[in-house]
Amino acid sequence: MKIAMLNPPHRFGQDTTQWITVPPQGYGGIQWVVATLIDGLLHAGCEILLVGAPGSISRPGLTISDATTFDATLAAIREFGPDVVHDHTNGELLPADPPWPAVRTHHLNGVPEHLANGIYLSRAQRQAAGSADAPIIRLPVNxxxxxxxxxxxxxxxxxxxxxxxxxxxxxxxxxxxxxxxxxxxxxxxxxxxxxxxxxxxxxxxxxxxxxxxxxxxxxxxxxxxxxxxxxxxxxxxxxxxxxxxxxxxxxxxxxxxxxxxxxxxxxxxxxxxxxxxxxxxxxxxxxxxxxxxxxxxxxxxxxxxxxxxxGHHVIAAKYLEVYRRAAAGNTWS
Structure with missing residues (x-):
């Protein structure tokens, strides 16, 4: 599959010349999740566009975008032509009703800004968000x-x-x-x-x-x-x-x-x-x-x-199942 992976674009500490990369230079929980998931998806033969982490290291199958803003992200995704978009930014880089099949992993507390096709990390998090049947996929480790x-x-x-x-x-x-x-x-x-x-x-x-x-x-x-x-x-x-x-x-x-x-x-x-x-x-x-x-x-x-x-292979396989659901037009909340 072709997957556009959206990472939260944050500066590296007080250094306004650098972005937190994937994987991160230091502290960066979501960035580690994104990096590890990419490991598993590349091994499964996927092609990935990473947005929101300029300065990350590219490798075969992985393209690093310079986009960090909403408009630049949409342009980069449009050029890439994904089968599915995977948003880790809680809507910061993706509209509520995107023109591509999309899933959204919720990394925070409370109710996500956008509920459509949400993925949760635990039963406790999903319950707090008010969802009963959205997928739960644990965080991966390589x-x-x-x-x-x-x-x-x-x-x-x-x-x-x-x-x-x-x-x-x-x-x-x-x-x-x-x-x-x-x-x-x-x-x-x-x-x-x-x-x-x-x-x-x-x-x-x-x-x-x-x-x-x-x-x-x-x-x-x-x-x-x-x-x-x-x-x-x-x-x-x-x-x-x-x-x-x-x-x-x-x-x-x-x-x-x-x-x-x-x-x-x-x-x-x-x-x-x-x-x-x-x-x-x-x-x-x-x-x-x-x-x-x-x-x-x-x-x-x-x-x-x-x-x-x-393990990253186990978690990537679970995400691929959910990606296929979304690409086939299925929706959930």
Whole structure:
């Protein structure tokens, strides 16, 4: 199939000369999803136009567009002539009623701006959006992009936006209870929040900044466990935060690293396969933290589970089924 893939066009940090690429230079959850899905679709023989990520690396079957605006995107898609358009931008680059068959993966909380042919990342996200029968397709992971380590270093890892709704403070509290150092990796756009964690947990938490490339994959592979203690409050858009997809869960698992999560949103559905899901209000004491760490799955099991459930070939095949439905004129909401 010919697929036009629309990525959210965002600048790389404060650098107005660069766009976040696919895959991203640093933090970029949606960009990792798009990159990994493209891996699977190219392997399946698809031809892909990537819009919204200038500076990304092209390869056989993949064309990179310079378009980043609504009008330029429509012109690029028109010239490409796709069988289907796959929108990851929540309508930023695609009209409500596009002239091509289209599907839309919802990466956020709440109700999407455009409901037609939506795809959701979890049952929790779909329910919050008010849909009953739209497809649910989990976030993909490509094992070839990650480092696998059976032996681990003595630290816990938080990898993501250092924010209230992502549970960075709860990660520090868990690490302190477990008697292990915590590495906080990711953008810290709320400096007072980060400062509070480092002040209150000076002997436990260390901020290593926003990481990418081999630094990121090494952290994922070497951690004793990844802490994904998402909270139902403090989200960037107000209201209740329901964790939609959590790419980092599959990334850790395919690296051989278990996951300690809350049961917020999608985490209740995916984390128990590769670790444990706790109530958000759970504040473990040292005895419970030690017990949780001792009961986590082995690295080889984690990697096999991640590939079987969320491997890029598996997820690409699910998307191809949905693309064919859309190309045949089927609609859903």
């Amino acid at each position: 094992p070839d992009r990650y480092t696998y380590r059976a032996s681990k270093d003595r630290f816990l890892l938080f990898l993501g936006r250092v924010s209230v709704h992502k549970g960075a403070r709860q990660a520090a509290a868990f690490a302190q209870a477990a008697g292990l150092p915590l590495k906080l990796a990711g953008p810290a756009w709320e400096p007072d929040y980060l400062h509070g964690i480092l002040t209150d947990y000076p002997d436990t938490a260390a901020y290593v900044g926003e990481v990418g490339g081999t630094g990121r994959t090494e952290l994922l592979a070497l951690a004793n466990a990844l802490l994904v203690l998402s909270q139902p409050f403090g989200g960037p858009f107000g209201g209740e935060w329901i964790e939609p997809g959590a790419t980092v869960v599959a990334e850790a698992a395919v690296s051989g690293t278990p996951v300690i999560a809350t049961d917020n949103g999608c985490l209740a559905e995916i984390a128990p396969h590769v670790g444990v899901a706790l109530p958000p209000e759970e504040a473990p004491d040292p005895e419970l933290a030690t017990k949780i760490l001792a009961g986590l799955p082995a690295p080889a099991h984690l990697r096999a589970t991640a590939i079987e459930r969320w």
